Amino acid sequence: MLVAVLVPATLICVAAVAAPRWAGGDDPSASASAAGPEPSGSGPAPRPAATSSSPTAKPRTTTAPPTRSPAPSRSAAQRAGRPPRVPASGPGTFAVARAGASSGGGNAYRVEVENGSGVDPDEAAARIADVLAAPRGWAHGGARSFHQVAEGPAGLVIRIATPATTDRICATGDMNTHGEVNCRLAEVVMVNLKRWQSGSPEFHGPLADYRALIINHEVGHWLGHGHETCPGRGRTAPAMMQQIYGLKGCVSNAWPYDAKGQYLGGPSVR
Template sequence: MTAHKRNPGGGRRRKRSAGRVPGRLTGGLVALAVFAAVGGAVVAWLPSDAQRPPTATAPSGSSVTAPSDSSVTGSPTQSGTPAPPRTGEPPGPDRSSAAAGPSSTPLPDSGPGTFVTASGEGRKVGRGTPLRYRVEVEKGLTISPADVAAQVERTLADPRGWTADGHSAFQRVSSGPTDFRVRLATPGTVDAICAEGGLDTGGKVNCSVHDDVMVNLRRWVLATEFYAEDVVGYRSLIINHEVGHFLGHGHVTCPGEGRPAPAMMQQIKGLHGCVPNVWPYDRDGRLITGPAAP
C-alpha cells in the first residue's frame, strides 16, 4: 500500500543485503486524496470504509463490525459482480484468533504511541543469513501481539512469499538487535511514524519507513473492498507489500486481464483487470509482477 510522499524528490529504497542497513524509505498503499486545508488536511474515505459501520472518532474508540467470514477471497467491487475464486489463503492451518478475528473490534483513531512486543522466537525461514524482526502491537489495542506475530510468521514462511527469491530469509525475535519491526498501530500513530520519513498515510493506509513496517489498524481489521470477504488474505498482502518495499521492491501494475495482481501492485486503488492475489511468487516459484508503476 502506498503513502503519498511529502517530499517528491526523495529516493527509493535500495535492495537490502544481509545485516542491518540504515534508513530505508518506501511507501505503502493509498487510495485516497489528501487536500491541503487551513489548519489541517481533508481526507477522502476509502470506498471500503464508507460501506461499513462508522468507527470511533475519539481516541477512546468504539466498536466496528468486521466481516463475519474471512475465510474466502474477494468481494464484489460493483453490484452484480461475482466474487473471484480463493486466492489469498495460505496452505495449511491458518486460523488463529487473529486470523478469524472477533465479530467486532474497537478501532480507536489514536493511541499512546508505545508498543508491546510479541514474546518468544520463531524459526528461521529461507536461505542465507536471516533478517531479524520484531512484531509489536500498540498498547491499548484489543488484538493479541501473539496472534499478529503468528500471522506475520505464516506469511513470511509461505513458499509463495519473499523467501522464494532464493536469498531472502527471516526470523522473528523478541529481543536483541533487529533489522526491521512490524508494528500494528492506530491510524494516528501510523501517520506520525510514517511522517517522520516524509510519507503521508492520511489515517487510512500502511507504510514502510526506515526500519519500520507500519500496519494501519483499520486495514488490518477492515481490509478493502476487494478483500472484504478475505480479511486474512489481505493481512498477508499488507505484510508482503510492505516487507517487499523494505527489501527494495518498487510498485508495479497489473500485467494483463485475468492475471494475478502482483503483491507489489497498489491493489487498494483497483485491480485493473487482474484478480486478487496476495503472494509475490506463484506455486512454481515464478515472480508475479507487472510493468513498473510510480
C-alpha cells in the same frame, strides 16, 4: 512480559511526496530503494535495536511454516460478521511480541503492537511469521529466511498501530496516510490497525489474505522492490501493486510468487 517501546522521535526516510502516494499493501512510498537498503543475498544486515539483552526463548526460524498459535476467542462482532472496533488513536507505546522469538540471524525482524489496540502481539507475530515463511512469499524455494526476535538487533520492525499513531509516524517521512493506509520508513513498517482489522474494499478475498498482502508488499519494499501495476486484464495482480486503488482489470492477489515459483510481476511504476 510485554515491553512498552516508545515511538522514536524521528524516523529516516528520503522519499518525499508533493501529494499522497499510497501503496496497494498500502503505503504511500513510491519505491523501496528510495527509503531502505537494497537487497543483497538473503537481505539487509540487521540494525541495532533499542534493547540488547539476549532472549531465553528457544531459537526458531521461519524457514518452514511455524506451528500456528491457537486462535483467540471470537468476539460478538466477529461472530456477527462485523470487523472489530478499531480505536482511532492510542498512546504511541508498543508491546513487543515474544512468543516464538529466536536469538536472531539473517533478516531479523521484530513485531510490535500499539498498547490499547486490541491486537495480541504474539498472535499477530504468529500470523506474520506464517506469511514470511509461506512457499509463495519472499522465502520461496529457500531463497531467504526471516527470524523473529524480541530483543537485540533487528533490521526490520513491523508495527501495528492505530490510525492516528500511524499518521503521526508516517508524517515524519512527509507521507500523508489520511488515517487509512500503511507506510514504510527505512527499516520501520507501519501497519494501520484499520487495514489489519478490516481489510480493503478493493481486495476480493478473506482478511487473512489481505493481511498477507500488507506484509508481502511492505517487506517487498524493504527488500528493494518498487511499485508495479496490472500486467493485463484478467491476469494476477502483483503483490507490489497498489491494489487499494483498484485492480485495473487484474485479479486480487496477496503473494509475490505463484504455486510454481514464478514471480507475479507487472510493469514498474515510477
